[in-house]
Amino acid sequence: MSKYALSGVMAVFLLAGCAGSSTPDEAPPPPSMSQDDACGAKTLNDYVGQRADGExxxxxxxxxxxxxxxxxxxxxxxxxxxxADRLNVKLDDQDNIVELTCG
Incomplete structure (x- = not known):
């Protein structure tokens, strides 16, 4: 086989690899925003202002x-x-709870 014919065959194979393929997979949807209170922080507002001791x-x-x-x-x-499943207990300088959030 001549080197020109071989070059032509190689070009065909290379171009075949570039041929259109099926459509790419779509990106997964973004996470649901309903997880903003997955840890239940909103139900714990009664603890705000209390001292954060071990108990x-x-x-x-x-x-x-x-x-x-x-x-x-x-x-x-x-x-x-x-x-989302972690409760953050934010304290002031006197170890009193000032805010409860998930994250």
Whole structure:
């Protein structure tokens, strides 16, 4: 086989790889926004203003739908990862609960 014929055959195979294929898969839908209270923080507003001692935090774990509870003190470094099933207990300087959120 001559090298021109071989080049032609190679070109056909290369172009066949570029031929139109089936439509690409569609991207999955974005996550549902209904998870904004997956940990049950909205039902725990009665705890705002209470002192966050061990007993109170244990009770929050029991009363919430959260898989885990994270206590956040003023100025404390926290990770920025969002976990809908985690209850964040934000405290003031006197360890009083000021806010309860999921994330």
């Amino acid at each position: 109170t935090v244990d009770q929050l774990e029991t009363d919430s739908a959260a898989e885990r509870v994270r206590v956040i003190r003023p100025g404390q470094a926290v990770t920025m990862d969002y976990r």
